[in-house]
Amino acid sequence: MGAPGATAAAGHDLPEQPDVLVVGGGTAALCAAIAARRGGAGVLLLEQAPRWLRGGNTRHSRNLRIRHEVPTPLSPGCYDRDEFCADLQRATGGSADAALARLLVEHSARSTDWLAAAGVQFQPVASGVLPRSRKTAFLLGGGTAMLNRLYAAAEALGVDIRYSCGVTDLKLERGRLAWVDCASASASTSTSTSTRASERTRLRPRAVVVCCGGAQANRAWLRSRWGDAADGFINRGTPHATGEVLHCLLRDGVRAAGDPDGAYLVAVDARSPADDGGIVTRVRCMPAGIVVDGTGRRIHDEGGDTASTRYALWGRRLADCPGQIAHVILDGQGLRGAPPSLYPPLLADDVDALAAALSIPRAALEKTLAEYNAAVRPPAAGDEDVAGWHTEGLTPPKSRHALPLTEPPFGAYPMRPGITFTYHGVAVDADTRVRLEDGGVVENLFAAGMIMAPNLMPRGYLSGLAMSIGVVFGRLAGEEAARHVVG
Amino acid sequence: MSSDECLHDTRAEARRVLGICNACGYCNGFCDLFEASKRRPAATAVDLEHLAHLCHGCRNCLYACQYAPPHAFGVNVPKTLARMRQRSYVERLWPGTWSGWLAAAFRHGVLTASLVSVGAIGLLLWLVWMSVPSEVLFSAHSGVQSGTGAFYRILPWWGMVLIGFLPLGWAMLSIGLSLRRYWRAIAPPGSVSWRALGSALHDVVVMRNLRGGGPGCNDLDDRASHLRRRLHQTLLVGLLLSFAATLAATFQHHVLGWQAPYPLLSAPVLLGTCGGLAMTCAVVGLARLKRREDRSPTDAEARSLDLAFLGLLFLVAVTGLVLLALRATPAMGVLLAVHLGTVLAFFLLLPYSKFVHAGYRLLSLLAEALERAGRQQV
Numbered sequence: 001m002g003a004p005g006a007t008a009a010a011g012h013d014l015p016e017q018p019d020v021l022v023v024g025g026g027t028a029a030l031c032a033a034i035a036a037r038r039g040g041a042g043v044l045l046l047e048q049a050p051r052w053l054r055g056g057n058t059r060h061s062r063n064l065r066i067r068h069e070v071p072t073p074l075s076p077g078c079y080d081r082d083e084f085c086a087d088l089q090r091a092t093g094g095s096a097d098a099a100l101a102r103l104l105v106e107h108s109a110r111s112t113d114w115l116a117a118a119g120v121q122f123q124p125v126a127s128g129v130l131p132r133s134r135k136t137a138f139l140l141g142g143g144t145a146m147l148n149r150l151y152a153a154a155e156a157l158g159v160d161i162r163y164s165c166g167v168t169d170l171k172l173e174r175g176r177l178a179w180v181d182c183a184s185a186s187a188s189t190s191t192s193t194s195t196r197a198s199e200r201t202r203l204r205p206r207a208v209v210v211c212c213g214g215a216q217a218n219r220a221w222l223r224s225r226w227g228d229a230a231d232g233f234i235n236r237g238t239p240h241a242t243g244e245v246l247h248c249l250l251r252d253g254v255r256a257a258g259d260p261d262g263a264y265l266v267a268v269d270a271r272s273p274a275d276d277g278g279i280v281t282r283v284r285c286m287p288a289g290i291v292v293d294g295t296g297r298r299i300h301d302e303g304g305d306t307a308s309t310r311y312a313l314w315g316r317r318l319a320d321c322p323g324q325i326a327h328v329i330l331d332g333q334g335l336r337g338a339p340p341s342l343y344p345p346l347l348a349d350d351v352d353a354l355a356a357a358l359s360i361p362r363a364a365l366e367k368t369l370a371e372y373n374a375a376v377r378p379p380a381a382g383d384e385d386v387a388g389w390h391t392e393g394l395t396p397p398k399s400r401h402a403l404p405l406t407e408p409p410f411g412a413y414p415m416r417p418g419i420t421f422t423y424h425g426v427a428v429d430a431d432t433r434v435r436l437e438d439g440g441v442v443e444n445l446f447a448a449g450m451i452m453a454p455n456l457m458p459r460g461y462l463s464g465l466a467m468s469i470g471v472v473f474g475r476l477a478g479e480e481a482a483r484h485v486v487g
Numbered sequence: 488m489s490s491d492e493c494l495h496d497t498r499a500e501a502r503r504v505l506g507i508c509n510a511c512g513y514c515n516g517f518c519d520l521f522e523a524s525k526r527r528p529a530a531t532a533v534d535l536e537h538l539a540h541l542c543h544g545c546r547n548c549l550y551a552c553q554y555a556p557p558h559a560f561g562v563n564v565p566k567t568l569a570r571m572r573q574r575s576y577v578e579r580l581w582p583g584t585w586s587g588w589l590a591a592a593f594r595h596g597v598l599t600a601s602l603v604s605v606g607a608i609g610l611l612l613w614l615v616w617m618s619v620p621s622e623v624l625f626s627a628h629s630g631v632q633s634g635t636g637a638f639y640r641i642l643p644w645w646g647m648v649l650i651g652f653l654p655l656g657w658a659m660l661s662i663g664l665s666l667r668r669y670w671r672a673i674a675p676p677g678s679v680s681w682r683a684l685g686s687a688l689h690d691v692v693v694m695r696n697l698r699g700g701g702p703g704c705n706d707l708d709d710r711a712s713h714l715r716r717r718l719h720q721t722l723l724v725g726l727l728l729s730f731a732a733t734l735a736a737t738f739q740h741h742v743l744g745w746q747a748p749y750p751l752l753s754a755p756v757l758l759g760t761c762g763g764l765a766m767t768c769a770v771v772g773l774a775r776l777k778r779r780e781d782r783s784p785t786d787a788e789a790r791s792l793d794l795a796f797l798g799l800l801f802l803v804a805v806t807g808l809v810l811l812a813l814r815a816t817p818a819m820g821v822l823l824a825v826h827l828g829t830v831l832a833f834f835l836l837l838p839y840s841k842f843v844h845a846g847y848r849l850l851s852l853l854a855e856a857l858e859r860a861g862r863q864q865v
């Protein structure tokens with residue numbers, strides 16, 4: 001897609017001393033670049049991905065969490081400061097940095113207007129086709145559409161954008177970021193980051209905003225935390241979230257935030273590509289069936305979780321399964337009600353054939369199903385709700401939606417843990433300046449987006465929070481960086 | 488590859504792509520297609536056809552798609568559905584007798600339109616040349632005032648009828664029967680209500696599905712604009728005005744007994760001039776967009792069909808305007824023949840041109856409007 005201003009050959013003629021260097025190309029990076037440019041600074045933006053894959057995990061996002069004191073065309077009802085703060089503290093077990101949380105909640109109310117002024121389109125509730133969501137606003141066309149608008153706005157403002165050009169190393173000296181090394185890959189369509197050409201350039205920017213996301217695409221890094229289990233993970237988002245910058249910063253004495261072992265995992269179809277399968281790979285129909293691991297045994301109460309956190313709970317459980325794989329098994333009735341899926345379910349006329357298709361010991365699967373079907377009980381008399389079906393005397397129990405699984409054909413979705421982001425980042429102060437391990441800050445280094453989100457979200461998650469963090473702190477970081485250089 | 492296999496592949500690809508969209512749904516604010524597709528999880532051949540005609544090809548959902556090529560999922564909805572529409576035009580063609588041949592007309596739109604136009608213009612020139620003495624053909628018509636039947640000295644009235652109404656009648660019959668078959672396949676149960684019809688016509692007039700959910704379409708690339716929608720509306724208005732001009736002329740001829748050419752300030756000339764100008768401007772604008780647009784969201788055959796239709800419209804409109812301007816000069820005779828030639832080509836190709844999209848789209852919008860009304864009642 002040849003588009004205006006697509007600057008391909010990245011490594012060449014890079015300005016050696018840009019006012020502000022923005023590292024990354026997602027929400028946080030674009031907001032930072034636009035804000036810094038409007039603040040009067042010259043801006044160079046380096047995006048490690050090629051143009052078609054620009055924008056990191058933002059490409060896959062849909063909505064952002066916003067405070068609004070009155071109903072708006074984008075979100076019904078109201079969502080005030082107290083409720084937002086309370087949600088955040090509850091989801092993170094009270095571990096969110098209070099000052100940053102206040103900033104987020106405060107500024108989130110202005111983020112949709114700010115984005116709209118940059119040309120971003122939202123989808124009004126009146127479109128009638130959105131899930132009801134009081135706490136978030138939906139992007140028309142999703143994150144990729146938003147990125148198109150933000151890149152266009154940045155280009156129009158004169159931001160120098162280079163694709164296929166990533167930061168590979170950097171140096172912190174005496175509380176300053178001294179230099180940054182970057183390397184460009186030939187503008188290929190390859191998603192592999194290892195094919196990077198060795199053309200390196202050393203830049204000495206006056207200020208830097210790092211917005212390059214987490215390290216969830218870095219297999220070696222995941223293996224160092226999760227051992228062999230990491231091989232069974234599927235990375236839902238960009239293959240470019242490789243964490244070099246995070247690694248270099250922590251190496252040079254930056255204070256870490258969040259949990260080095262944490263990862264936000266959800267259940268995804270095991271047949272998904274290793275990277276970038278995005279939202280459509282999710283598997284959601286656990287309550288309609290039973291979930292068995294590779295040995296044919298059930299692993300958890302499938303009807304128990306109802307909150308929106310249920311996806312993440314299953315992600316963790318899958319990570320603990322042998323081979324990090326399990327299967328949700330449905331019968332004919334469950335299959336009819338299953339939500340649309342990326343891949344069709346594996347189908348079989350009877351349990352034997354299904355066991356063979358899934359490489360599960362036949363006897364074990366038959367036993368599990370027989371025990372389950374023998375334990376299901378209808379809801380109490382007078383209760384018509386199918387959710388009231390439950391098991392009795394079964395471990396683990398299925399507390400709700402426990403309909404008998406007897407109607408052929410039988411179907412299965414194989415599942416693996418899908419990593420969305422990691423909970424390990426850099427600590428920042430209220431100006432988004434990166435903090436040092438031994439106190440103090442790096443005077444010319446700012447961070448925004450997922451690389452600093454663990455300050456606010458060391459664990460847990462709220463839908464739309466990551467994007468809100470990207471917009472709010474991207475803007476702040478861009479403004480601060482411009483102020484630092486322009487004065 | 489045989490056309491059956493080809494159709495099979497096109498369907499399989501549409502099914503695959505829309506299956507991914509059903510699981511994603513991010514684009515459901517752009518147009519009606521995405522929710523309509525979700526309501527048709529079985530994605531039968533007829534479902535896919537209906538969905539393809541529902542898509543207005545605004546292209547927004549390609550630029551917004553995180554799975555657009557070269558992503559491994561390779562989701563390109565506009566292109567996939569443009570292919571489906573092409574196949575549907577051929578498959579629904581009535582009569583199906585020469586559909587193998589006529590499929591080629593759909594496949595090679597520009598080539599077909601060029602050949603037929605040249606042939607038709609040649610035929611008319613030849614007819615006029617053979618039948619009209621050259622003193623008459625090239626005489627200065629400056630003395631000839633309106634209302635004297637000067638045109639009929641070049642070509643008799645019945646000749647014009649033969650050239651105009653016979654092919655047009657055939658085209659309408661063919662398109663009508665094709666559309667009837669289509670409607671029978673897609674019509675939701677129950678009868679058509681005026682309300683639903685009104686709603687579908689409203690969708691056509693404002694081209695609601697070309698609004699991209701508000702900001703407009705990705706006419707050229709990933710920037711949004713309303714230019715294509717406006718141009719398309721102008722073209723529609725131009726066509727309707729030209730049609731009205733023809734009706735007015737027929738009325739004056741038959742009912743009032745007035746002879747063409749009509750004076751400049753008469754209804755047929757005024758309507759025709761406005762219609763011709765609107766059509767010319769719209770066609771030029773649309774063709775310029777087509778020339779500059781990113782081609783990844785389109786299908787090469789569909790693009791050729793679009794260009795062919797624009798070309799035909801341009802020829803008809805421009806030769807008509809030139810004829811009007813120079814009707815009092817010695818060039819009138821030749822110009823009349825050329826203009827009628829373009830009209831003949833236009834009518835002959837109507838059932839095998841992009842023109843047919845209007846009918847299919849209206850019917851698909853109507854089916855959606857009926858379903859919408861049905862859902863609201865429940």
Ligand SMILES: Cc1cc2nc3c(=O)[nH]c(=O)nc-3n(C[C@H](O)[C@H](O)[C@H](O)COP(=O)(O)OP(=O)(O)OC[C@H]3O[C@@H](n4cnc5c(N)ncnc54)[C@H](O)[C@@H]3O)c2cc1C
Nearest residue numbers: 024025026027028056057058062063167212449450464467
């Ligand atoms: C499938 C999916 C759906 C999601 N949906 C939502 C949602 O609906 N709402 C929500 O709030 N969040 C959602 N998220 C979370 C998402 O991570 C955030 O919304 C958002 O992308 C974070 O923005 P960011 O700018 O910090 O990081 P990203 O958007 O990931 O951007 C990081 C950028 O840095 C670049 N980069 C990385 N390393 C380097 C380097 N060394 N040099 C140069 N550039 C580099 C990358 O190429 C990328 O462009 C979703 C995530 C996934 C995977």
Ligand code: SF4
Nearest residue numbers: 508511512513514552
């Ligand atoms: S076109 Fe792409 S982004 Fe849009 S609904 Fe389909 S899969 Fe989702």
Ligand code: SF4
Nearest residue numbers: 518542543545546548
């Ligand atoms: S009308 Fe536009 S948004 Fe809708 S399917 Fe067609 S190209 Fe996509």
